[in-house]
Amino acid sequence: MTKIVYFDVEQDEYSYLKSENEGKYDYFLTDQSLNSMDNIPQEYKNAKIISCFTTSRVGKEVLENFTELKLIALRSVGFNHIDINYCNEHDITVVNSPNYGNKSVAEFAFGLMLDVCRKITLSYLDYKDLKTNAQKYTGRELGGKTVGIVGLGAIGAEFARLAHGFDMNILGFDIKENETLKEQYMVEYTDFDTLLEKADFISLHSPLTESNRHLFNETSFKKMKNSAILINTARGEIVETQALYNALINKEIAGAGLDVLESEETISDTDYLSDISRLNNSTLKETILNSRLQQLDNVIITPHIAYNTAEAIYRILETTMRNINAFEKGIIQNKVN
Numbered sequence: 657m658t659k660i661v662y663f664d665v666e667q668d669e670y671s672y673l674k675s676e677n678e679g680k681y682d683y684f685l686t687d688q689s690l691n692s693m694d695n696i697p698q699e700y701k702n703a704k705i706i707s708c709f710t711t712s713r714v715g716k717e718v719l720e721n722f723t724e725l726k727l728i729a730l731r732s733v734g735f736n737h738i739d740i741n742y743c744n745e746h747d748i749t750v751v752n753s754p755n756y757g758n759k760s761v762a763e764f765a766f767g768l769m770l771d772v773c774r775k776i777t778l779s780y781l782d783y784k785d786l787k788t789n790a791q792k793y794t795g796r797e798l799g800g801k802t803v804g805i806v807g808l809g810a811i812g813a814e815f816a817r818l819a820h821g822f823d824m825n826i827l828g829f830d831i832k833e834n835e836t837l838k839e840q841y842m843v844e845y846t847d848f849d850t851l852l853e854k855a856d857f858i859s860l861h862s863p864l865t866e867s868n869r870h871l872f873n874e875t876s877f878k879k880m881k882n883s884a885i886l887i888n889t890a891r892g893e894i895v896e897t898q899a900l901y902n903a904l905i906n907k908e909i910a911g912a913g914l915d916v917l918e919s920e921e922t923i924s925d926t927d928y929l930s931d932i933s934r935l936n937n938s939t940l941k942e943t944i945l946n947s948r949l950q951q952l953d954n955v956i957i958t959p960h961i962a963y964n965t966a967e968a969i970y971r972i973l974e975t976t977m978r979n980i981n982a983f984e985k986g987i988i989q990n991k992v993n
Contacts, residue, residue: 860890892920
C-alpha cells in the first residue's frame with residue numbers, strides 16, 4: 657500500500673483526509689511543518705508521496721531524508737518553498753492545487769483596499785480605546801478611481817470583476833492580454849510605468865518569478881502617485897521591503913494593505929524563536945522592517961490568510977486528492993516541474 661505523509665494539516669482538514677485515505681493508502685497526518693521537524697520520524701522516510709502547505713520549506717536537506725519519494729502534492733498554488741532543482745534531478749514530480757482561491761483572495765484583496773482607503777481598522781482601534789477623530793478618518797470613495805492590477809490570471813480577473821462592480825477604471829499589466837476582460841470589465845492593458853503613474857490603487861496578483869522579484873522597488877514607488885495605495889496578496893518578495901517602508905515614511909505613497917511579506921516566516925515559524933542563528937543578515941533586516949511597518953497607521957498587515965475560507969480549503973483538499981489518485985494511476989495532473 658502506498659505510503660503518504662500529510663504535513664501542515666489543520667484541525668478542520670483531518671476528517672476529510674481520513675475519509676479519503678482510509679483503506680486506500682498507508683497514510684500519516686501531522687500538523688507539523690517539515691521545516692519544524694529536527695528529526696523526521698523514521699516511519700515517514702520511505703513515503704512515496706508527501707503533501708504540504710506553504711508553511712513547510714522543503715529544501716535539499718529535507719528532501720534527502722525521503723529515500724522513496726516520487727510525488728510532492730502541494731496544497732497550494734505557489735511552489736517557491738520547494739527545491740524544484742533537487743526534485744528534477746531525483747525524478748520527483750511536484751503538483752499543485754490551482755484555482756482554489758480565486759474568489760477568496762480577490763475578495764480579501766478588495767477588503768484590504770477598502771480598509772486602508774476608508775481607515776476602517778484605524779478608526780475601530782481608536783474607538784475601542786474610546787478615542788475618536790473624524791478628520792483623522794477621512795477616506796476616499798472607490799467609484800471613479802483608477803485601480804491598476806498586476807497579473808490578470810484567475811485571481812486578478814476576479815479582482816477586476818469586483819472593481820468593475822464598484823465603478824472603477826481598470827488598468828492591467830500582464831504578459832498577455834485577455835480579450836474577455838477588456839469586453840466585460842473594460843480593462844485597459846498598459847505598460848508597467850503607465851500603470852504606476854496613473855493608478856490610485858495597485859493590487860498585485862502575479863506569481864513570484866525571478867523577473868518580478870522586487871518589481872516594486874525605490875524606482876517604482878517614486879513613479880506612483882503620492883495618494884496611491886498598494887495592495888499585495890500575491891508574494892511578499894515582489895515588493896522590496898526597504899523601498900516600501902521608505903516610500904510610506906517619505907509619503908511617496910499613501911498606504912498599503914499587505915497579506916504577504918518578505919521573510920514572513922520569521923513571524924509565523926517558531927523555529928526562528930528557538931534558533932535565532934537561522935536569520936541571515938537579509939532576513940534579519942526584513943524582519944525588523946516588517947515590525948516597523950506594523951506600527952504605521954496607514955498600513956494593514958494580515959498573516960497570509962487571503963486564501964483562508966471554508967470553500968477554498970475544501971477545493972484545495974479535493975484537488976490534492978484528485979492529484980494523488982491520478983498519480984497512482986499513472987496520470988500526472990497540475991505538474992509544476
